Amino acid sequence: MLKNLLIIGYVWPEPRSSAAGTRMLQLIECFKTQEYQITFASPCAKSDNAIDLNAVGVNPVSIVLNDPSFDEFIKTLNPEVVLFDRFMMEEQFGWRVAEHCPNALRILDTEDLHSLRKGRQQAFKDNMLFDDSYMYSELAKREIASIYRCDLSLIISEVELELLKLRFKVDDDILCYLPFMLNKLPSDAINNFPKFEDRKHFITIGNFLHEPNYNAVLYLKETIWPLIRKRLPKAEMHIYGAYASQKVNQLHNKKEKFLIQGFAEDVNVVMQNARVCLAPIRFGAGLKGKLFDAMQNGTPCVTTSIGAEGVFGTFDSNGFIEDNAQDFADQAVTLYNEKHIWNEKQSNGFQLINKRFNKIQHQLGFIKRLNEVLTNLKAHRLQNFTGQMLWHQNMQSTKYLSKWIEEKNKI
Secondary structure (H helix, E strand, O other), X not given: XXXXXXXXXXXXXXXXXXXXXXHHHHHXXXXXXXXXXXXXXXXXOOOOOXXXXXXXXXEEEEOOOOOOHHHHHHHHHOOXXXXXXXXXXXXXXXHXXXXXXXXXXXXXXXXXXXXXXHHHHHHHHOOOOOOHHHHOOHHHHHXXXXXXXXXXXXXXXXXXXXXXXXXXXXXXXXXXXXXXXXXXXXXXXXXXXXXXXXXOOEEEEOOXXXXXXXXHHHHHHHHHHHHHXXXXXXXXXXXXXXXXXXXXXXXXXXXXXXXXXXXXXXXXXXXHHOOEEEEOOOOOOOOOHHHHHHHHOXXXXXXXXXXXXXXXXXXXXXXXXXXXXXXXXXXXXXXXXXXHHHHHHHHHHXXXXXXXXXXXXXXXXXXXHHHHHHHOHHHHHHHOHHHHHHHHHHHHHHHHXXXXXXXHHHO
C-alpha cells in the first residue's frame, strides 16, 4: 500500500546549484525505495534552476504562508509522514500539520545547524573567537525548539550530532545521523577519470547566495591566490557557482588568472578538468558539497578545518587541511606539482565516497529508524516531554499569530 509523504520545502530543490538541493533529491530517492507517494510543497517562487519534480515522480504544489488554504490541502492529502526542509518551515507550518494530521510523523531535515553557521559568521565579522555567547543565540533557541517539537531530526554531520547531544542536551532518541548518501564509484569509472597530467588549473565551486562561499572566494582573491601565483604563474583559478552577483563578478581578473566562470552546466566536467579544488571556508556548518563534488570526480582538495568538519572521520583526507593562508597555499602548490601525493589523495577520496558515505548503508539505517518510530509513535512522543511542552506553548503563540496575520490579510 502506498504511503503519503509531504515535504514542505524552504525553496524548490536546485541540485545543480546547491548541496541542499542534492541532499533533498537523495531523501526523495530514499523514500521512493519504500514506495512513498511524494508531494513537495513550498511557498517559495520557483527559479530557472529548480528541478522538474514531476520528472522524478514527485507532485509539486505551491502553498501560501499564513493562509487557511493549507489546512484543507493537508487534510485532503492526509500524509503518514511530513518532512520539514529546515526549521523555518516547521515554525510556519508545524502547528497546522499537528492540528489537522496529529498522527503524521513529523521529521525535520536541518540541512545544517543554521544557528551554528550564523554564530560562526557573526564571530568572524566581529573578529572574535567563536564561544558560548555566539552558540546560545536567539536563533539557536528557535532551532533547538523546532528539533524538540519534531519526532525525528535528520543531522547531516557527526560534529553537529555531538554538539546537539553534549552542549544542548538533546535526547538521542529524537536525532538521526544521516549524511550525504552517495552512489559507489565503480572501478571502471575511476579508471576512466582524467589522470594527473591530463588536468590543469585550480577550481572552486559554490552557490553565491550562501555567504560562506562568497567569503571563501574573496579570501582566495585577496590572500591565497597571490601566494599560489608566485610559485605557479601559469596556473589559473576557475570559480564556478550559481547566482553570481555584481560583487562576485567584480573579482574577475584575467591578468591575474582569477576567472569567475559563473554557473557550471555540468559540475562533473569542470571538476574533472581541474587538478586541485580549493575550499578556504572560514565559517559555516554542515557538509560542504564542493568537497564531495571533488571526491566524486577524483579531484584532490585543500580546505580548512571548518570545510573539513564532519567529512573525514577516521579516514585519511583527500588532500590537506590548513587554516593558515601561507600553509594553505603551500599545500595547494604541493598537490598541484607532486603526482605521487596527488594520486594518494585522490585514492583517499574514493575510499571516503565508497565506504563512509555509501548510499545503501545509510538508506537502510534511516529506513529502519523511520519504521521503528512510525510503529511506536505514541510511546515515542511520550518520551519527549520537552517536545510536548514546546508544542503546547507553540500551538498557543504561533497559531494565533498566524491567524491574526490571516485576518489582517483579508483587509
